Amino acid sequence: MKKLLVSSAVALSLGAAAGAASAEDIKVGVFLGLTGPLESLVANMAPGAEAAIAEVSESGKFMDGSTVTAVRADTTCVDAAAATSAIERLITSDKVAGVVGGDCSGVTTAALTNVAMPNGMVMISPSATSPALSTIEDNGLFFRTAPSDARQGVVMSNIIMERGFKEVALSYTNNDYGKGLADAFQSAFEEAGGTVTISSSHEDNKADYSAEVGALASAGGEILVVAGYLDSGGKGIIQGAIDTGAFDTFVLPDGMVGDSLPVAIGPDLNGSFGQAPGTDSEGAGMFVELAEGFDATSPFAAESYDAAALLLLAMQAAGSTDPQMYKDSVMDVANAPGEPILPGQLGKALEVLAAGGEIDYVGASNVELIGGGESAGNYREIEIQDEALQTVGYR
């Protein structure tokens, strides 16, 4: 009897120790397109996410002094099979406690439905913006710090209308992101009284875009909306349209906003405009100051930081690294009520949570999660002036 008591006491204490998560090393997956059409943005997104992870880890206040390590995996942005096996490796072999990612909507959907859901793993994407992800069955496991493109379509339509254009041609990259944004934009624009002369897709990374440009030019329109990727097909379409004199002005949604585009195209791009998620909030400025070795103003870098921060703060709030336990805390830490938390204050947030308090994570991108766990969306209106991106307003 005595023996039994002792052994059960030992077992209990062991169980308690495991439950209270004594200091250990926790792994977090950084699941972004290290190669593929978004690789130049990911060069700033991955360090953004890792900055938050390092900040939490170095604070020493996370889950009784646990450390956090980032494990990178490649979504490739376009290859669903490669992305699926990459996230499978993260979950089954690296045993990560949560995943920051994926980046492109198509691979994110594949990774979520094929691997993350069956394994009960939480994913927080910084940049998957397809409207389809708003309604996807996710068992409460999927969140995103990027807004849905349904919202971006409306914002883009407003910007174009305000500039007095009524007739546009539309070219989109042939994937979930491009198609989703193109459809959202077309319905918003037509509802506002505009005309879309042609809505045609293009494939990324192809050798030649003469055929696409020819069709767009034939359909006509005052300006060309290019819902693509700046390192890839989107740039090819713009270059082709300028070279043949088909269009002079282009509308650039988030996938096309980056410093490399005006450099690559040159002065002909001046006067083109567009929008990307962004905010002029206090947090964005603080994030720029905090960034070391990467460009914090690059699209989705702030969202990446926020995604990683949210993931870890949710774990702290739930007191567990088990996705089933902390998945319900994500919305709590992201939204009011609670103490507002800006970039660089993650240590403070961990303290508040450890003491049983509440936080309202604002972060670098003014995070406010709505609906099934996606950002409400703040947009930065940009224009290309003197061969550089200029911010001309916020919406």
Added chain:
Amino acid sequence: MENWLNAFALLSNFVIVPALAYGSQLALGALGVTLVFGILRFSNFAHGDTMAFGTMVVILFTWWFQSMGINLGPLPTALLALPFGILFCALFALLSDRLVYRFYRAKRADPVIYLIASVGVMFVTNGIVRFIIGPDDQNFADGERFIIRARDFKEMTGLAEGVSIKLSQGITFFTMIIVVIALFWFLNKTRSGKSMRAYSDNEDLALLSGINPDRVVAITWIIAAALATIAGTLYGLDKSFKPFTYFQLLLPIFAAAIVGGLGNPLGAIAGGFVIAFSEITVTYAYKRFIGHLVPEDWEINGLIQLLSTDYKFAVSFIILLLVLLIRPHGIFKGTGV
């Protein structure tokens, strides 16, 4: 009359000029593939990345020249750097032959083993290029951009439609012609070229008649590397350099080489243009073109497009399938696949 001229200008601007340039780039790439296939008897999947490697060296030298202030005036500096790119790319190709393919040649391995080995070489080359120059887009075109701009053309001729011809498109086309003439002269008139053709026709007989196989193989690699570097540089000047795109170029290049007849240089050139023109003409929207030809009060509602541009790649593959079904050896008689 003016309507016809407008229609022709429109078609030139959006179909003929781009297809000629793209076709030349594909033809040069396909020539390299077909040469390796004809003489070394395997499909070299590393060709796209060999192009990337050569172009990378050209870009590095271009930057160096630019930093020293050396340029060719209106012509792109890259043309000056081209010989260096060819040199390094040839050394790289010879090195890969020495390290990989020679082993299999000594064992007289099946072509399929070569093919798999070339996939390995492809990935290694891919990695080296990304390691040295990075995965990003690189712009290295300088000098004049256009031979004629669409706007200037309109002012000059008074037509409603403009034709723009980029300098890179002109250079591409003429370089292609020069390279093809030089290659055919080499293969048909010189001793080395004849020994290559002999080796290609019958390896054992060639060896018996005293042809040095190592020399033939080395020359083949050097020429293939030169073609790859030229094709890659011209493509990069016309569009832009990104390692990933060069990897993707492999597909249309192989389609061109197979359509024309693998192993037949003439076929590679024809194949390049067939693929380029079919991709563009079949998916072009003829709304504006027809609009110029019919009476002005006719209103055209549709785009008059045979196939949506989504099916662009299906077009080249359908042609590929048809050719393989009807003429398995390609349009010009090649060795067959």
